[in-house]
């Protein structure tokens with residue numbers, strides 16, 4: 001399979017337009033694989049070491065050294081391929097991509113070119129409750145380069161080669177995205193998958209998950225525009241800002257009758273602008289050729305089967321199970337499988353209360369809102385899943401109303417030692433289950449509101465709400481509204 005320069009474009013009549021232009025985006029993502037050692041050497045990949053203490057002779061390709069493939073990196077590539085339904089090549093080839101850059105003193109990067117290890121596959125996700133899918137072209141194994149350090153030196157630059165030889169999986173999409181929002185949703189889904197299966201720690205600040213966005217614009221139905229590639233986007237927020245700026249810039253250029261030049265650009269978060277770094281090379285400029293130091297990478301079916309047998313349930317399979325065994329909608333099931341921790345929380349709460357739908361609603365509603373407000377993950381939620389389950393049990397068995405449950409939730413959130421039943425008692429939130437006492441209130445309210453009663457009997461349904469309101473008030477909110485309704489209707493028949 002060779003790299004094609006003519007992507008197969010999907011017809012997307014639903015694509016949103018910007019000033020009459022269709023936006024076309026394809027992604028190349030570098031996911032750092034979570035191996036302990038480098039892709040072709042035994043040097044450590046740990047983050048944050050003193051510069052140049054973790055690059056060995058193999059990483060620098062010093063004379064007389066030979067690279068040796070790291071089995072763990074291949075395993076992770078296989079896991080990724082299985083997770084996204086791709087073809088895993090039985091035989092793929094490592095190639096040298098030749099270029100000069102200060103952070104690549106050896107003059108070439110070992111990558112895969114014509115035959116990558118992972119071919120095809122699909123990433124599916126929801127955007128505003130609409131299901132979308134992005135086709136992958138390929139995912140290939142390669143080594144990272146070093147890093148130029150500009151900040152620490154006055155008037156000089158340094159080179160840190162610790163990162164040289166760090167294993168990467170470069171994941172390339174077809175140009176299937178049509179807006180910055182779609183692009184960010186895709187990147188989040190991809191991030192979810194690689195962290196879920198544990199092949200990448202997903203730490204974007206440390207550069208473990210870096211996205212390059214290829215962006216072009218065209219008139220709908222017209223010829224494909226020239227793309228510019230925004231490099232190294234390492235936050236979802238910057239991703240959206242950078243693409244939005246780039247799209248506006250390209251449209252302005254075209255409107256001013258300028259031609260877009262294929263280029264590599266950088267996003268500056270301080271100015272919010274993208275700026276050309278270099279005009280883009282073509283594949284031919286890199287003089288790719290098979291690396292003579294590395295044999296073909298051969299993956300037997302038995303190895304693939306072995307890897308598959310150790311893989312945990314994947315997000316999509318889990319979502320399908322949630323739909324099937326808990327009767328959730330596809331949307332809810334997808335929301336609840338946004339991370340392994342979230343899905344575990346949901347299942348633990350449901351196990352306690354047996355009310356999957358209610359548990360899902362509470363988790364995606366009240367709980368998510370609070371997590372977002374405090375900017376914490378579900379792992380840090382002060383309210384344990386079992387406690388939420390116990391709270392939901394008290395709603396479904398009629399002990400407390402939904403409103404009262406919200407009050408209990410509030411207390412439980414603030415006080416880790418509080419218990420559901422304890423809070424219900426101490427705050428006096430128990431619904432009135434004593435029918436005798438409730439009936440007395442109902443009778444009193446009926447007697448005192450003759451006007452509403454006769455209006456209701458004359459067919460005005462709204463008059464009943466007024467009566468319900470009075471009764472709820474008289475019961476200090478502890479009556480069960482449904483029960484009040486039933487009693488009233490029975491008495492006024």
Ligand code: ADP
Nearest residue numbers: 004005024025026027173174175214215216227
């Ligand atoms: P290269 O070999 O230069 O990296 P590729 O053909 O591999 O180019 O494409 C790189 C990325 O650019 C892919 O994600 C692809 O989907 C995307 N892409 C290709 N053409 C366009 C285009 N006209 N507009 C936006 N993205 C594009």
Ligand code: MG
Nearest residue numbers: 003028170172
């Ligand atoms: Mg490419």
